[in-house]
Amino acid sequence: MGEGEQGLATCGKPVYQGVQPCVGPTGKLPKQNEEAPRLPVCLRPPGPAEGERTDEMTERLVVLTKALSGGAAGDTRPVDWLERARAAEQLQEWDAAIALVSAHAECYSDDPDMHDNHLWHMDLLARADRIPELTERALTDSHARRRLNRSLRERGMEAALRVRAGDGDRGALYVLVRLMCETGRVQEAQKAVQDIGPDDQYAHEIVARGYRP
Structure with missing residues (x-):
């Protein structure tokens, strides 16, 4: 091994000639031109227990928060929950x-602020x-219901919207009808209203606006 060449000690750590020579299992240096015996590299010692393990995600959040706020990575000032949530x-x-x-x-x-955070929560x-969680909340929470219907539309899940509309969710019906009208399927939207909410005046208005050029 020439000068500056890297090798492995018996513990598996990198060493350099002149700093920490590799030795055999007897603790003696190998003779000249004699290849040192190959030894298994030591495994990394087991880490701390689960409950003591460092929360890497939290560290990443803190670092990112400091970066977003212009603070130094080594800044140890506490970060409030809002900064951490945004990060x-x-x-x-x-x-x-x-x-x-x-x-x-x-x-x-x-x-x-609490109300706005609730809307943020539904969006998240x-x-x-x-x-599934949003669907469960939608049973009693109008904000969850609206965000769920919008999410189903974003995912192109028309069948799910139709089922929800048929189960009495008028918001789902409106989202479904708008989607059909905006994609050039006004007659299909009109039929959906007749099938699901024939007495829903607002749904009929959406369809009527869909006929406009």
């Missing part, structure tokens, strides 16, 4: 973002593809 959203760490936002959200709260659920 998680930017990283598409949906579970972290949802957990942070939902803890500060309330539907129809007297606090406008849709973007995280948590459609």
